[in-house]
Amino acid sequence: MSIPFSEDALIVRLFAPLAGPGGLALKDDAALIAPPAGNDIVATTDAIVAGVHYFPDDPPESIARKALRVNLSDLAAKGAEPHGFLLTLALPDSLPDEWLARFADALGRDARAFGFQLLGGDTVRTPGPAMISVTALGLVPAGRMVRxxxxxxxxxxxxxxxxxxxxxxxxxxxxxxxxxxxxxxxxxxxxxxxxxxxxxxxxxxxxxxxxxxxxxxxxxxxxxxxxxxxxxxxxxxxxxxxxxxxxxxxxxxxxxxxxxxxxxxxxxxxxxxxxxxxxxxxxxxxxxxxxxxxxxxxxxxxxxxxxxxxxxxxxxxxxxxxxxxxxx
Amino acid sequence: MSIPFSEDALIVRLFAPLAGPGGLALKDDAALIAPPAGNDIVATTDAIVAGVHYFPDDPPESIARKALRVNLSDLAAKGAEPHGFLLTLALPDSLPDEWLARFADALGRDARAFGFQLLGGDTVRTPGPAMISVTALGLVPAGRMVRxxxxxxxxxxxxxxxxxxxxxxxxxxxxxxxxxxxxxxxxxxxxxxxxxxxxxxxxxxxxxxxxxxxxxxxxxxxxxxxxxxxxxxxxxxxxxxxxxxxxxxxxxxxxxxxxxxxxxxxxxxxxxxxxxxxxxxxxxxxxxxxxxxxxxxxxxxxxxxxxxxxxxxxxxxxxxxxxxxxxx
Structure with missing residues (x-):
């Protein structure tokens, strides 16, 4: 888990408030999950790419909700309760800070609505289109994941x-x-x-x-x-x-x-x-x-x-x- | 966790053999982790982008090892043992199948060498450069993660x-x-x-x-x-x-x-x-x-x-x- 040095300030300002207890305020290399006894962890990951899975001019709020919800859907299918997620953002330089602020705000609201916490992530620059990858972790009673x-x-x-x-x-x-x-x-x-x-x-x-x-x-x-x-x-x-x-x-x-x-x-x-x-x-x-x-x-x-x-x-x-x- | 329908055959052929028990042979929407009692899970994610974190003409074997190892390094720093990883590949159409085969083979060898198992992933097409994102999960005795x-x-x-x-x-x-x-x-x-x-x-x-x-x-x-x-x-x-x-x-x-x-x-x-x-x-x-x-x-x-x-x-x-x- 790392964030380019030059972006620390923006990332911390926008995303640290979204971090749940396991996210350690995004101050660490890693997130910590203490699974409740008797639970399995269900892990799934889905990425969305601008121009492939959404239109680049879609509202950033909708893109945030799509990135999160396509993963929440996988957890639901497995009978799992949302626990937390890791977020990888590959961002082109052309994306204005205001876009990212709106994205982060909507992401935080939607995560809270689903009882989901941000655990950590990575932000990288890309010369290509924006890509948002979420890895979602959920909890099910041991042995009960729907296959x-x-x-x-x-x-x-x-x-x-x-x-x-x-x-x-x-x-x-x-x-x-x-x-x-x-x-x-x-x-x-x-x-x-x-x-x-x-x-x-x-x-x-x-x-x-x-x-x-x-x-x-x-x-x-x-x-x-x-x-x-x-x-x-x-x-x-x-x-x-x-x-x-x-x-x-x-x-x-x-x-x-x-x-x-x-x-x-x-x-x-x-x-x-x-x-x-x-x-x-x-x-x-x-x-x-x-x-x-x-x-x-x-x-x-x-x-x-x-x-x-x-x-x-x-x-x-x-x-x-x-x-x-x-x-x- | 999803894989574009058209790519199922290639992905299954190349990556399913790498999946550990928790990866359910990559046949499911999600991976399953049954954490040993008394352990916390340490989660971290790091992505590498062609032309940003590596040179596009680097050998695919080296790129695979870099993608995996930058994440293994985070687990080491936290005092955690590698458990498994989720892999997101954003691939341009121009990447030949042979590149992906060499990448997958090296990834599997390196994962085994570090006692790491593939748990699942996502593959998406991108009009931009290749990007490889790994979410790594490790185990530490409860309360013992190095902060x-x-x-x-x-x-x-x-x-x-x-x-x-x-x-x-x-x-x-x-x-x-x-x-x-x-x-x-x-x-x-x-x-x-x-x-x-x-x-x-x-x-x-x-x-x-x-x-x-x-x-x-x-x-x-x-x-x-x-x-x-x-x-x-x-x-x-x-x-x-x-x-x-x-x-x-x-x-x-x-x-x-x-x-x-x-x-x-x-x-x-x-x-x-x-x-x-x-x-x-x-x-x-x-x-x-x-x-x-x-x-x-x-x-x-x-x-x-x-x-x-x-x-x-x-x-x-x-x-x-x-x-x-x-x-x-």
Whole structure:
């Protein structure tokens, strides 16, 4: 953990107030985590790059929340409670101090809202685009992390929230007039879902107590589901008509049916995919309801290691040209 | 923790074999750490950027070792044993697969040599230069992490190894003829010290058992020592004649006295700075000797919060134009 000497003053002023007890006021080489007895630590890291994962002219507040939340989503999928994070900033010289001040302020607010503490980090100069890398540490009771490999034949497949909004929002950023007659409200909803993920940390306990397997859906529903079944050495039968869509997504698809594939395969959903054995399904649904997070049953895990079968609204299997949608 | 879908095959082939038990074969969203009872976790992160922290045409093996070792050095300074690491790679499209294969192979070998396991990571595309960010996790017995804030008036200051070789090596990379008559052996020594850090993990136990405060010296001896005394709210009297120099550094300085300031303030030493109370000094020296790491006593921690006083060979205080040397 190091910070270039010339930047100490700015970094200390902006980020030291965000440090939790384990961050030692950012005065040390390292952070200290004293794990409560009986807990495992879940560690995950995700980076976002300007021009790849976000638009350089996005508000710094939104970029801060995205950097943090894509990691919080992974912790939620594992059934873990947020503990703290390390932050690596690679910054171009062109970035004004005011940008960094707004970024730090929003990061601190969002971290507090999620019970997350800044533990430390590194700041480097780059001649390239800005990059923000977060390593997130969470806590789960020992042996209770929800594995991506845990899906078992006979499990129900659940997905939280709605699928495709962020991918459609990205599409609107790239082609604001496609479709041109989309209502302003739907447009705003889809754009906001791309700009800032809403991770499902409220669902972590329901995942931990009930899911046999799980992951967060960040690289596209179809591709990520295929990935989870693959590492679980199972297949699945998925009912595409049951995949939950927002009203805004439905409106967009009614105007342009080509958007449906983008919604199902596009990234940045940050919803949770869970496989739940039938005897835990009622408990999972009840805990999700209590947590205020909608979950929809979308399929059934089956034996064999064939690719999952996606049944379309017409009852016929549908295949997808690509499992996931690349970043722009 | 996520890996772009299109890169799964390459990443899995190259990096999954490096994953330790906590890395879950890189099949999950997250890594799992079950900390042994009675241990704290020490977490640190350091990133290196092509063209900033290393030369893009450095061998990929050296870049891999640098990325890992700058973090191992922080763990050593804290008295921690390496446990595992998360790796974030931001890669330009221009980087050939062969580069990545050589990088991964060297990374795996070096990790094994240090008892380190790959826990997970993220890979992103960047239109900018390559960047390699490592978050390192280490273990220390509960409450025993060596703090940067721990120096106390009356402590002796120790530095491991030799100071300035890497900074002089960088200088030789930038100006191969300065000084022109430097022997080939000295030139090779200094260049190698810049190319690949040699972290002092062998000294971790001596640090933990004896040092009241410590840090790794990565941003320049003068600047980092000043930093440690500052956060410890102490001052110091430092004997510059006692600062250990390699024969190669001595030869270079004899040819060009201007190199001395570069050696004392330049970065990339990756030596350990320790403050040790006099009653622990003999034990610290004995444990360092047993570990095969030379340590030199270079000063005394004093009261007050003035900047440390650096006494030159002529007995007069010396001031430095800058505390640390910027990256090129």
């Amino acid at each position: 991506r490999t845990g899906a078992r034949a006979g499990d129900y497949l659940y997905i939280s929230g709605t699928i495709g909004d962020a991918a459609l929002g990205l599409r609107l950023r790239l082609e604001p007039d496609a479709p041109p007659t989309l209502s302003a409200a739907s447009r705003a909803h889809l754009l906001s879902r791309y700009l800032e993920p809403r991770p499902r940390n409220a669902l972590a306990l329901a995942m931990r107590d009930n899911a046999s397997g799980g992951m967060d859906v960040s690289d596209g529903f179809i591709g990520d589901l295929t990935k989870m079944l693959g590492v679980s050495r199972c297949s699945a039968r998925v009912d595409l008509a049951a995949v939950p869509l927002s009203d805004a997504a439905r409106e967009a698809m009614a105007l342009d049916m080509g958007l449906r594939e983008i919604a199902l395969t596009g990234g940045d959903d940050y919803e949770l995919l869970a496989s739940v054995s039938p005897d835990r399904a009622a408990a999972f649904e009840a805990m999700a309801r209590a947590a205020g997070v909608p979950v929809a049953r979308v399929g059934l895990v089956t034996t064999g290691d064939a690719a999952p079968v996606f049944i379309d609204v017409d009852g016929a299997p549908k295949s997808f040209a690509r499992g996931s949608y690349s970043h722009f | 940067r804030t721990g120096a106390r008036a009356g402590d002796y200051l120790y530095i491991s190894g030799t100071i300035g070789d890497a900074a002089l090596g960088l200088r030789l990379r930038l100006e191969p003829d300065a000084p022109p008559t430097l022997s080939a052996a000295s030139r090779a020594h200094l260049l190698s010290r810049y190319l690949e850090p040699r972290p002092r993990n062998a000294l971790a136990l001596a640090m933990r058992d004896n040092a009241s405060g410590g840090m790794d010296v990565s941003d320049g001896f003068i600047g980092d020592l000043t930093k440690m005394l500052g956060v410890s709210r102490c001052s110091a009297r430092v004997d510059l004649a006692a600062v250990p120099l390699s024969d190669a550094a001595r030869e270079a300085m004899a040819l060009d006295m201007g190199l001395r300031e570069i050696a004392l303030t330049g970065g990339d030493d990756y030596e350990l700075l320790a403050s040790v109370s006099p009653d622990r000094a003999a034990a610290f020296e004995a444990m360092a000797r047993a570990a095969g790491v030379p340590v030199a006593r270079v000063g005394l921690v004093t009261t007050g919060d003035a900047a440390p006083v650096f006494i030159d060979v002529d007995g007069a205080p010396k001031s430095f134009a800058r505390g640390s040397y910027s990256h090129f």
